[in-house]
Amino acid sequence: MANKTSGGNAAFHNFNNDFAHIADPNERRRLALAEIDKAPFGWYHVRAIAVAGIGFFTDAYDIFAINLVTAMLGVVYWQDAKGKSAGKIPTNSDTAIKVATSGGTVLGQVGFGWAADMVGRKRMYGLELILIIFATLAQSLSSDSPSISIVGVIIFWRVMMGVGIGGDYPLSSIITSEFATTKWRGAMMGSVFAMQGFGQFAAAIISLIVTAGFKNSLLTASSASKCDGVCQIAVDKMWRVIIGFGAIPGCIALYYRLTIPETPRYTFDVARDVDKADVDVKQYMSGRFGEGKPDEIIRAAAHTDAVDKLDPPKASWSDFFRHYSQWKHGKTLLGTAGSWFFLDVAFYGLGLNNTIILTAIGYAGGTNMYETFYNTSVGNLIIVCAGAIPGYWLTVATVDTIGRKPIQLVGFTLLTIIFVIIGFAYNKLHEGGLLALYVLAQLFFNWGPNATTFIVPGECFPTRYRSTSHGISAASGKVGAIVAQTVFGPLRTRGAPKGSTKSPWLNHVMEIFALFMLCGVFTTLLIPETKRKTLEELAGEVPGTPNYDPISSGHMGKRDSVSGSGSGEENVHPEKAV
Secondary structure, eight states, rough: OOOOOOOOSSEEEEEEGGGOOOOOOHHHHHHHHHHHOOOOOHHHHHHHHHHHHHHHHHHHHHHHHHHHHHHHHHHHOOTTGGGGTTTOOOOOHHHHHHHHHHHHHHHHHHHHHHHHTTTTTHHHTTHHHHHHHHHHHHHTTOOOOOOHHHHHHHHHHHHHHHHHHHHHHHHHHHHHHSSGGGGGGHHHHHHHHHHHHHHHHHHHHHHHHHHHHHHHHHTSSSSSOOOOOOHHHHHHHHHHHHHHEEEEEEEEHHHHHHOOOOOOHHHHTSSOOHHHOOOHHHHHHOOOSSSSOHHHHHHHHHHHHHEEEEEEEEOOOHHHHHHHHHHHHHHHHHHHHHHHHHHHHHHGGGGGGGGHHHHHTTSSSSHHHHHHHHHHHHHHHIIIIIIIHHHHHHHHEEETTTTTHHHHHHHHHHHHHHHHHHHHTTOOOOOOHHHHHHHHHHHHHHTTTHHHHHHHHSSSSSSGHHHHHHHHHHHHHHHHHIIIIIIIHHTEEEEEETTTTOTHHHHHHHHHHHHHHHHHHHHHSSOOTTTTOOOHHHTOOOOOOOOOTTTTTTTTTOOOOOOTTOOOBBOOOOOOOO
């Protein structure tokens, strides 16, 4: 029998002491995980959402803020450019700065995803936030020099920041998933992801505040090419404040991330430390700070006893390839990764319409620099509030009742129709019609595949490969974002006169996006419905359920040890669906 211990924090309860008296490690595992799955929704769930969600708030803020900041960089560092280019950042530099974040994100998603399965969620959680905070502050203090341009410095730090942002995707998703109650797991994960909408909103608000703060200086210049002297100094301060503010929310959440206990599912299935997992379950539910500290002698004995007795197979490269070489498992990874890729190509590509949309609502340009920056900030606030934020929270409200797969399938279908209309009727649409379609697209992106592609990979894979698989899926999405920015961004200006801002091919680009959305419909058919199912059932570990896989669950070859059974059938440790 294991000693009772303390540990954990207010956001992540530690469940361990409840089942320390049970000798069979598989039964202790089943009961402890059932305690998490059946737990009524409580304040410790809300705190867990807040701790994970602040990371996504920060991620979205940092990614969205750069769209507002690059115009300011042009005013500060390209004031001496010739002709009409004065005060404007070159297109190639603008694209490079934005793509740098996505490139770093791919590395972080794969790297942190793999590391969280190798060394544990707890050891990695918080490190990605430290990297984001440090890189964000470094950006805000950057400048050029005779030996290096501002573009090179910012690209370096945005790649570093991107690595941290990438790590937040698999870690926040699976940690929320593995601590969540089954009934409301989708809503909890959706709430974490929905913080992106508030992050985008905050970036536009901070931009609006600093614009108002430097109003008198900005009024001295009628255009970017004439913004020198006090105007240029003001803009230099503005972009640094906007970027630097992104580090503040991360600092608030850092303590809680560094002090969470390891998720009980990882401790049971990968670390195979039964006694420690029991303590962590109790700690999470009680809301106490720190992590569990079981008696080390008893813990070592329990660990030795559990290594060979626990059902789930040990993680290894050979087991990884064996698992995903089976079509029933490989198709799920293909479905999550493919859906995320097709989604992000169009999701990031839709931003190519932002200038047109801002013009349609009367918030593009201005007679002086104050009006220009003011209109850009307010226009982006309207865009975020019109479609993005409502879409996120409609997902939270319906994902555990309608289900993940129907929401994603209907979302891709409606987006296909919307992009077909935008593309083929582009030259016939009035600005009001284009605005309505844009808002609908934002709504069904976020009340659809943009949210569900984040949720499903955090649920449908076995614990030992859950983080790696989520990281691969998320990285596929960011590759799609890079394609949208580097391929379709320049493609939309095909045929335009040199130096022109026109987009003659934009309608054809929208038609191509419709094809990507249609492909998303087919990849969605490969994923399972995860609504109201335990993670163990989705991993195929629960006998008698449609997903049951005796090999992946580790039940194959375990025969009934009860004397007199004589059946010769395999004895699977019956994990009841909870």
